[in-house]
Amino acid sequence: MDGTPGAHGDADADVCRDVDGAEGRAVGEPAGGAFVEVDGLEKVFPVRRRTGFLKRERREVRAVDGISFTVGRGEMVGYIGPNGAGKSTTIKMLTGILVPSGGRLRVAGIDPARERTRLARRIGVVFGQRTTLWWDLPLIDSYRLMHRMYRIPDARYRENLDRLVELLGLSDLLNVPVRQLSLGQRMRGDIAAALLHDPEVLYLDEPTIGLDVVSKARVREFLREVNAERGTTVLLTTHDLQDIEQLCRRVMVIDHGRLMYDGALAGLHEAGESERTLVVDLERELPPVRVPGTRVVRVEGPRQWLAFPSSQSAAPLVARVAAEYPLVDLSVREPDIETVIAKMYAERSDERGDGAGVDTPGAVR
Amino acid sequence: MGSARLYAAVAAGGFRRYATYRAATAAGVFTNTVFGLILVHTYLALWDERPHLGGYDQAQAVTYVWLGQALYATFAIQGGGVEKDLMARIRTGEIAIDLYRPADLQLWWLATDLGRALFQLVGRGVVPFAVGALLFPTALPRDAGTWAAFVLALLLGLVVSFGIRYLFALSAFWLLDGQGVSQAMMILGIFCSGMTLPLNAFPAGFGEVLRALPWAAQVQVPADVLMGEASWADAFAFQAAWAVALLGAGRLVQAAATRRVVVQGG
Numbered sequence: 253m254d255g256t257p258g259a260h261g262d263a264d265a266d267v268c269r270d271v272d273g274a275e276g277r278a279v280g281e282p283a284g285g286a287f288v289e290v291d292g293l294e295k296v297f298p299v300r301r302r303t304g305f306l307k308r309e310r311r312e313v314r315a316v317d318g319i320s321f322t323v324g325r326g327e328m329v330g331y332i333g334p335n336g337a338g339k340s341t342t343i344k345m346l347t348g349i350l351v352p353s354g355g356r357l358r359v360a361g362i363d364p365a366r367e368r369t370r371l372a373r374r375i376g377v378v379f380g381q382r383t384t385l386w387w388d389l390p391l392i393d394s395y396r397l398m399h400r401m402y403r404i405p406d407a408r409y410r411e412n413l414d415r416l417v418e419l420l421g422l423s424d425l426l427n428v429p430v431r432q433l434s435l436g437q438r439m440r441g442d443i444a445a446a447l448l449h450d451p452e453v454l455y456l457d458e459p460t461i462g463l464d465v466v467s468k469a470r471v472r473e474f475l476r477e478v479n480a481e482r483g484t485t486v487l488l489t490t491h492d493l494q495d496i497e498q499l500c501r502r503v504m505v506i507d508h509g510r511l512m513y514d515g516a517l518a519g520l521h522e523a524g525e526s527e528r529t530l531v532v533d534l535e536r537e538l539p540p541v542r543v544p545g546t547r548v549v550r551v552e553g554p555r556q557w558l559a560f561p562s563s564q565s566a567a568p569l570v571a572r573v574a575a576e577y578p579l580v581d582l583s584v585r586e587p588d589i590e591t592v593i594a595k596m597y598a599e600r601s602d603e604r605g606d607g608a609g610v611d612t613p614g615a616v617r
Numbered sequence: 618m619g620s621a622r623l624y625a626a627v628a629a630g631g632f633r634r635y636a637t638y639r640a641a642t643a644a645g646v647f648t649n650t651v652f653g654l655i656l657v658h659t660y661l662a663l664w665d666e667r668p669h670l671g672g673y674d675q676a677q678a679v680t681y682v683w684l685g686q687a688l689y690a691t692f693a694i695q696g697g698g699v700e701k702d703l704m705a706r707i708r709t710g711e712i713a714i715d716l717y718r719p720a721d722l723q724l725w726w727l728a729t730d731l732g733r734a735l736f737q738l739v740g741r742g743v744v745p746f747a748v749g750a751l752l753f754p755t756a757l758p759r760d761a762g763t764w765a766a767f768v769l770a771l772l773l774g775l776v777v778s779f780g781i782r783y784l785f786a787l788s789a790f791w792l793l794d795g796q797g798v799s800q801a802m803m804i805l806g807i808f809c810s811g812m813t814l815p816l817n818a819f820p821a822g823f824g825e826v827l828r829a830l831p832w833a834a835q836v837q838v839p840a841d842v843l844m845g846e847a848s849w850a851d852a853f854a855f856q857a858a859w860a861v862a863l864l865g866a867g868r869l870v871q872a873a874a875t876r877r878v879v880v881q882g883g
Contacts, residue, residue, distance in 0.1 A: 349716040351876065372719035384714050388634045397630060400623040401720055429637070 286322035287360060287453065287485050288346065293319045294354035295341050295509075315341040317509035318355070325452070328479045328486040330496035330517070333506040339489045342506070343455050346487070347377060360452060373402055376451035376484075378442050380458030385430040391441050392426040395448060402449035409448065416444040419474055436467030443471065447478065453485040454478070460495055472498050493586060505596070512596055521562040526587040526595065530558040530569060535578035543572050554580070562587060623720060624728040631699065631732025635740070642740045645690055649745040653686040657753060671818035676756040677844050678815075683749030684840045685812050687742035691734045691771075692778045692835045694806040696799050699730040699779075700786035704795035707786070716875060723783065723867055730779045738771075756844050763842070766849050770839040773856035777834040780863025781806075787867065790874040811837040831859040 295316040303309045316338045323329055333339050344350035345357060348364030348371055357364060362371045377384075385394040399409045417423050420440040425433060433441060439459065446454060456475070460468045476499060478484050488500060496503050496517055503520055505513040513520055520526075532541060533555050540548040541556055546569060550557040560569060566584050573579060636642075660678045664670055673681065690697070703726055706712045715722055750757065758764060785802045789795045807813060809832035816827045816837045827833060834856040841847035 344713070347717055349713060349875070368716075369719045372717060375717075377714070377717045379714065382709075382711050382714055384717075386630055386634065388637045389630060393630060393633065397623075397626050400619070400626040401718060403619045403623075 287325040287327075288321075288323040288487070289358040290322070290342075290346075290355070291320045291357075292355035293342070293345065293352055293357055295338070295345060295350065296353040314509050316345070316352075319506065319509070319511045320355075321504060321511060321514055323485060323487065325485055326479070326483040327502065328475075328500050329488065330500035330503040331487055331489045331506065332491070332493075332496060332503060333512075337506045338509040339506055340457065341509075343377075343457060343487070343489060347371070347375060347455065373449065374452050376446035376449070376454040378439075378446045378454070378456045378459055380439065380456075380461035383430065383438060383442055384445050385438065385441055387431050388429055390427045390429055391422065391433070394430065394441075394445055395426075398445055398448045404449050408450070412448050412450065413444075416447060419477065420444050421470075436463050436470075439463060439467070439471060440474075443474065447484075450482070451484065453487065455487050455489075457489045458491065459488070460490070460492055468492075468494075475499055518563075520592065520596075521587075526562045526592045527559040528562050528566065528587060529585040530560065530566060530573070531583045531585060532556045532558060532573055532577070532579065533581040535580055538577065541573060541577060543569055543576075545569065620724075624724055627720075627725055627728040628732035628735075631729035632736045633732075634729075635733045635736045645741045646744045649686040649689060649741060650748050653683055653745050653749050656682045656686070657749065671815045672846065673815065673817075673844075674756070676754045677846075679749070679753045680755040680757065680844060681815055681840050683746050683753075683755065684843065685836050686749070687738070687746040688771075688836055688839070689812065690737040690741040692774060692806075692810065693730075693734070693737075693782060694778075694810050694812055694835065695803040696782070696806070698733055698782055699726050700782035700802075701799070702729075703783070703786040704789040704799070707789040708793055708795065722875070723864070723871055726783060727776070727779050727864075730782075731775060734775050734778075758843065758845065763845065767839060767843040770842040770852055770856065773853060773860055774835045774839050776860040777831050777856055777863060780860060780867055781831055783867045784863065784870060787870045787874050806832060806835075809833070810835040811840075815840070831863060834859050 293316055294314065297313045297315055299311050299313050300308050301311065319338075319342065331339055331342070341350065345352050346359055346364060348366075348368035351365040359371060360374055362374075364371050385391065386397065395413060398404070399406075404412070417426065420443065422437075422440060422444060425437055425441065430438060430441065443459070459475070460471055463471065472495065475486060475488075479486050479499075486499075488495060490496060501516060503513070503515070503517050504511060505520065529549070530546065534541075535554065537554050538556075540551060541558060543558065545564060546558040546560045548556055549559045558569070558573075560566070570582060570584075573582070657679055660682055661675060664673070664675050664678045668674070670678075689695075693700070703712075706715065715725065718725070749755065758767075782802065785798050786795065788798050792798060809816075809827055809830050811827075811833065816824055816833055818824070819827060828837065838847065838852050838856055842849060842852050
């Protein structure tokens with residue numbers, strides 16, 4: 253639609269439509285292009301705060317403060333930002349369980365708040381920290397319920413279930429009560445539940461939170477496959493930068509209810525001028541390591557922290573340190589997303605020169 | 618049609634969910650049986666002093682006790698039905714997941730509760746009732762029609778019971794903590810449904826008020842239908858009116874809750 257990496261995704265979506273047959277596109281939906289359209293979206297919460305005995309102050313918190321973006325069919329987009337930035341509020345509005353205070357919103361041509369139930373048949377939602385599965389009952393019972401709830405034709409249900417069970421390794425778990433599943437197993441179970449009805453868009457909220465490395469890899473690999481093979485549009489909220497790096501070509505950063513960045517992940521690092529850190533363990537305490545292109549940010553006994561631009565490769569630096577210093581161990585730390593965003597936010601404010609924070613909402617949770 | 622199958626599946630889930638707690642069920646059967654024995658002896662002493670209290674003879678008083686014990690869990694008179702889950706889901710924000718579903722929130726929970734009630738009736742009600750009927754002279758009808766009317770009265774009573782508890786549960790959207798509400802619900806439920814004493818045993822004015830309240834649709838009305846003490850038309854009309862009123866009120870409150878109240882948690 254607008255130079256975002258949607259072109260390739262749209263090709264995938266065509267495949268998906270063929271598979272989906274008649275259900276692929278509803279009447280009134282714009283042909284091709286934007287699947288999710290958000291224009292000037294706002295959500296304002298009134299907050300009452302006690303300011304003294306019997307005194308209350310009414311204030312407004314702008315959780316989402318004029319966000320605009322579009323997501324094409326088949327795109328996989330990361331939606332990131334610190335806690336309380338407005339991510340979940342946006343997702344809640346996209347799915348229709350919160351009514352926007354302002355702006356325009358369309359998902360598959362549907363106004364979510366007005367036709368929540370109709371939209372619900374076409375979307376899938378997965379929360380990392382919550383489950384849609386029936387806690388006391390075997391996993392398969394929840395799937396049977398999905399079968400009825402989404403009115404999935406029998407043949408399609410069986411086909412999808414078989415495929416998901418195989419891809420997510422659930423065959424031994426189908427008859428296990430959900431409360432007995434491990435977090436990773438439950439997460440896979442939840443993802444399968446969200447995909448049984450072939451949703452056109454999948455919203456994932458922290459899908460890898462709390463999972464071990466193996467489970468994380470498994471979930472990511474599966475999501476990549478769903479996106480590539482079924483052309484499912486995926487909107488992913490996460491704190492885990494690796495989720496984004498491994499899955500999304502496009503990332504949107506939100507902070508204080510505003511869209512700070514929308515584009516490729518590499519660009520985000522540039523925009524934030526982020527730095528990676530080389531943690532070096534030397535044989536003994538030495539004066540700060542001197543390697544061009546790096547600066548020592550911290551020294552603690554024989555351990556030193558060297559910062560270098562994220563855009564630069566770590567390999568030559570590692571070689572150089574190893575050649576010139578008595579090296580015992582070393583590791584590279586990626587910048588965390590909070591740091592990148594915090595830096596970016598500070599820079600934007602500086603650019604505008606509004607230190608007083610005119611654009612900064614008074615209170616954000 | 619599709620909806621009917623969905624809610625049937627939801628009800629089946631509710632049934633199985635409660636069926637998983639076998640130890641709790643066994644404990645409940647024991648408690649209701651013991652409580653029934655104590656209450657029966659108390660009632661018999663009372664009816665010795667005041668024969669035909671509330672228009673019941675001794676056999677009817679005994680039947681009333683065992684019906685109350687058998688229906689105690691079925692009507693979730695002291696709580697512990699789906700409203701407990703619903704309040705917890707509102708408090709933790711998990712209600713958001715229910716709202717994402719292409720299903721009606723109220724019907725979903727009603728179906729779950731009916732499934733639960735059916736299990737409680739079979740799993741927890743039948744044994745205490747059978748024990749009571751074996752050990753004491755009871756006043757049970759012999760014609761199938763009365764039993765069928767009783768089943769209908771039970772069903773209507775269950776909808777009323779759900780309607781009351783659903784309203785209490787939705788208050789959690791505003792109050793967040795459901796403890797106080799649950800306690801109020803329990804006390805009102807035990808007293809006003811006629812669990813402690815049949816409502817027609819209370820003095821005229823007070824008794825009439827109690828019999829007009831929706832709680833009466835639970836134990837009192839089905840018992841009177843079974844023992845031939847109430848006209849079917851009046852009983853069903855009373856129950857159905859409250860069922861409609863409560864479900865309607867539940868709908869209004871639900872709409873207000875989901876529209877105006879923020880779903881908890883990020």
